Amino acid sequence: MKLCTLLTDSYWVFWREMKRLLVQRARIAIAGIQPLIWLILMGNAMGGLTANPATYRLLGTENYLEFMTPGIMIMSTLFGGIFGGISVIWDRRTGFLNKMLAAPIKRAAIPVGKITAITLQSAFQVTFIAAIAAAMGVKFATGVPGFFLILCIMILFSYGIAGVSLALASVLRSHEALMAVTNLLTLPMVFASNAIFPREAMPAWLKAIATYNPLTYAVTPLRTLVLEGWVWEKIWPGLLAMGFFAAAAVAISARQFARSEV
Amino acid sequence: MPPVIEAEGLTRVFPGHIVAVDRVSFAVEQGEIFGFLGPNGAGKSTTIMMLTTLLRPTAGTARVAGFDVVRQPERVRASLGYVSQDLAVDDNLTGIENLTLQARLYHLPRQEARRRIAEVLQLVGLAHRARDRVETYSGGMRKRLDIAAGLLHRPKVLFLDEPTLGLDIQTRREIWRYVRDLRANTGMTVFLTTHYMEEADVLCDRVAIIDRGQIKAVGRPSELKAGLGGDVITLRLAGTPSAQRVTSALRGIPFVADVRFYEGEYVVTARDGEKTLPLVFEALQRVGEQIVAVTLKQPSLDDVYLAITGRGLRDDTEGREDAIRHRIRMRRIRA
Numbered sequence: 009m010k011l012c013t014l015l016t017d018s019y020w021v022f023w024r025e026m027k028r029l030l031v032q033r034a035r036i037a038i039a040g041i042q043p044l045i046w047l048i049l050m051g052n053a054m055g056g057l058t059a060n061p062a063t064y065r066l067l068g069t070e071n072y073l074e075f076m077t078p079g080i081m082i083m084s085t086l087f088g089g090i091f092g093g094i095s096v097i098w099d100r101r102t103g104f105l106n107k108m109l110a111a112p113i114k115r116a117a118i119p120v121g122k123i124t125a126i127t128l129q130s131a132f133q134v135t136f137i138a139a140i141a142a143a144m145g146v147k148f149a150t151g152v153p154g155f156f157l158i159l160c161i162m163i164l165f166s167y168g169i170a171g172v173s174l175a176l177a178s179v180l181r182s183h184e185a186l187m188a189v190t191n192l193l194t195l196p197m198v199f200a201s202n203a204i205f206p207r208e209a210m211p212a213w214l215k216a217i218a219t220y221n222p223l224t225y226a227v228t229p230l231r232t233l234v235l236e237g238w239v240w241e242k243i244w245p246g247l248l249a250m251g252f253f254a255a256a257a258v259a260i261s262a263r264q265f266a267r268s269e270v
Numbered sequence: 271m272p273p274v275i276e277a278e279g280l281t282r283v284f285p286g287h288i289v290a291v292d293r294v295s296f297a298v299e300q301g302e303i304f305g306f307l308g309p310n311g312a313g314k315s316t317t318i319m320m321l322t323t324l325l326r327p328t329a330g331t332a333r334v335a336g337f338d339v340v341r342q343p344e345r346v347r348a349s350l351g352y353v354s355q356d357l358a359v360d361d362n363l364t365g366i367e368n369l370t371l372q373a374r375l376y377h378l379p380r381q382e383a384r385r386r387i388a389e390v391l392q393l394v395g396l397a398h399r400a401r402d403r404v405e406t407y408s409g410g411m412r413k414r415l416d417i418a419a420g421l422l423h424r425p426k427v428l429f430l431d432e433p434t435l436g437l438d439i440q441t442r443r444e445i446w447r448y449v450r451d452l453r454a455n456t457g458m459t460v461f462l463t464t465h466y467m468e469e470a471d472v473l474c475d476r477v478a479i480i481d482r483g484q485i486k487a488v489g490r491p492s493e494l495k496a497g498l499g500g501d502v503i504t505l506r507l508a509g510t511p512s513a514q515r516v517t518s519a520l521r522g523i524p525f526v527a528d529v530r531f532y533e534g535e536y537v538v539t540a541r542d543g544e545k546t547l548p549l550v551f552e553a554l555q556r557v558g559e560q561i562v563a564v565t566l567k568q569p570s571l572d573d574v575y576l577a578i579t580g581r582g583l584r585d586d587t588e589g590r591e592d593a594i595r596h597r598i599r600m601r602r603i604r605a
């Protein structure tokens with residue numbers, strides 16, 4: 009019964025977020041254009057790399073775009089999720105957050121609904137990226153079923169990242185503070201992972217960091233599914249890690265909003 | 271019947287030893303329109319937020335509709351409607367969508383929700399604009415929509431935090447009328463805060479005067495004004511004479527109950543203003559002061575406030591975050 013209320017309350021929070029998104033057309037356009045730019049830039053700028061046999065060995069493919077597609081999926085999901093907390097801060101300033109908090113809803117529905125809305129957007133983006141990449145000649149080693157597993161991993165990753173962002177936003181009460189913290193986190197997270205550069209090409213210390221970076225756990229199974237095939241021993245650790253990350257982050261943000269004062 | 275709202279020693283201390291609400295006790299009866307009157311920073315919103323379970327009291331207790339705000343927050347939330355001072359409607363949604371969301375958050379059955387949405391839209395006069403996006407509404411329309419949302423689930427108690435803040439006087443009167451009609455038609459209890467003395471005077475059955483977190487007086491507006499003991503004479507003098515000398519000269523007049531110096535003016539409370547006026551002229555002439563301007567009027571709640579607290583209702587203090595929220599609110603309300 010309680011779970012049912014949580015789900016319906018979350019749905020209506022989600023419903024509002026989606027309505028807002030559909031009204032703000034510019035946000036939709038940017039969500040589509042951004043990965044497109046990345047794909048085109050990365051594909052062309054770095055394309056020359058693979059002419060070198062050494063980089064071919066490191067990347068595991070002749071096509072740099074094939075190497076980068078999972079990285080771009082992850083980065084767009086990362087950026088979509090990490091700024092999710094901003095909507096909480098905005099709601100706080102317009103008073104809408106208090107309006108929801110004063111209503112007899114399960115308060116956990118607020119983060120769950122918002123995170124779900126962010127994740128749905130990311131899922132659309134990932135699908136869009138896959139379609140464009142395929143059109144640009146990227147071959148997915150595991151085909152359509154592999155893509156669905158990629159989508160599942162990205163959904164879990166998005167729940168995790170957006171959960172972290174909302175939990176942060178419930179503590180940091182200004183845009184500036186949230187931006188500062190997310191900026192501090194995101195780019196180092198990207199560079200200290202195998203999203204853009206193969207781990208094999210890194211110095212030892214960076215390699216060590218990259219090995220434990222949550223981003224690496226998301227990239228490795230994706231890259232395996234795109235470049236190699238159903239190599240399960242490279243897929244399941246990442247899948248498991250993402251499941252755990254998502255559950256933990258959502259639980260933490262839910263707890264944050266269920267406090268007596270938010 | 272037990273009171274609908276009951277506060278006992280309600281206190282809230284913010285970090286930095288800011289005592290926003292200081293041992294406040296009061297009771298509001300079924301069907302009353304009860305107002306908190308005080309300037310910015312007096313602790314009005316903090317009190318409302320404790321009563322609506324948004325803030326936890328540091329000390330003291332409060333019951334709303336018979337439920338304890340700390341121990342039974344869910345029951346309290348289900349019993350109340352809250353219209354914050356923030357104009358908390360979503361500009362990106364239409365009027366109907368805002369109300370639909372509100373109905374869902376209060377778990378109204380669909381049929382019932384549809385009927386009541388039509389009903390409240392009628393009540394606040396927004397039926398013709400219900401399908402437009404709120405972005406296109408004026409400040410007054412947004413506020414009416416916000417109030418409509420607060421009414422939708424027919425709460426036992428409606429909390430209105432500064433319901434007419436920043437609105438022009440015409441819209442303000444309209445909102446007063448809605449609130450009064452509402453009480454007349456539904457018998458709903460209304461708790462509101464304001465720093466407009468006219469609002470407290472016209473709208474409230476009873477008013478609590480709140481200053482720096484404390485309740486200084488509670489009563490019907492007419493009682494509070496009568497309690498001042500007469501009329502109010504306001505004097506402006508030439509030059510800058512010693513306030514102490516002038517005050518003691520005025521206090522010597524038989525009818526005078528109280529004299530205060532505030533913002534360059536002497537505010538004299540006197541039992542019979544018309545008879546006192548010539549005596550005031552005489553007394554000031556004796557001490558060699560020249561009057562530049564003088565008014566005589568019936569006391570207002572402003573005068574009550576000044577007499578009780580020694581300060582006016584316009585003394586503002588705002589933190590940074592408050593200021594940002596205030597700017598956002600003002601931009602939206604004037605849109």
Ligand SMILES: Nc1ncnc2c1ncn2[C@@H]1O[C@H](COP(=O)(O)OP(=O)(O)O)[C@@H](O)[C@H]1O
Nearest residue numbers: 284288290309310311312313314315316317589
């Ligand atoms: N979250 C907060 N943290 C610290 N101080 C606060 C907070 N909220 C309000 N205050 C302070 O408490 C006092 C009362 O504020 P408030 O209840 O908003 O007054 P009012 O609604 O009467 O204008 C003010 O001095 C204000 O700065």
Ligand SMILES: [Mg+2]
Nearest residue numbers: 314315355432
């Ligand atoms: Mg206030």
